[in-house]
Amino acid sequence: MSVIRKELEAIIMRLPVEKLKLLLDYAHELEEELTPEEIAEIEAGKAEMARGEWVDWDELKRELNI
Structure with a gap:
């Protein structure tokens, strides 16, 4: 072992x-195993983050009063 x-x-x-x-x-x-579609979604999300297209979770909660 x-x-x-x-x-x-x-x-x-x-x-x-x-x-x-x-x-x-x-x-x-x-x-x-991830499907090709799931991999594409992950890669698209990484690209959005690299472009600065994201929202801070705590900031969003404050804006939505939750």
Whole structure:
């Protein structure tokens, strides 16, 4: 067994059930492959951010009074 697997196993054994559920959800996400459309959306979002086309979350909440 690899060092990484041993370390992961040790961490998993110490986690409470609530965090194990989160870890399982994340593991399922890691298994999924992105579609070409999802990759294109991610790249478009990165390009928007590079052009400065983004809004600060806290600022937006203040503007919307939420």
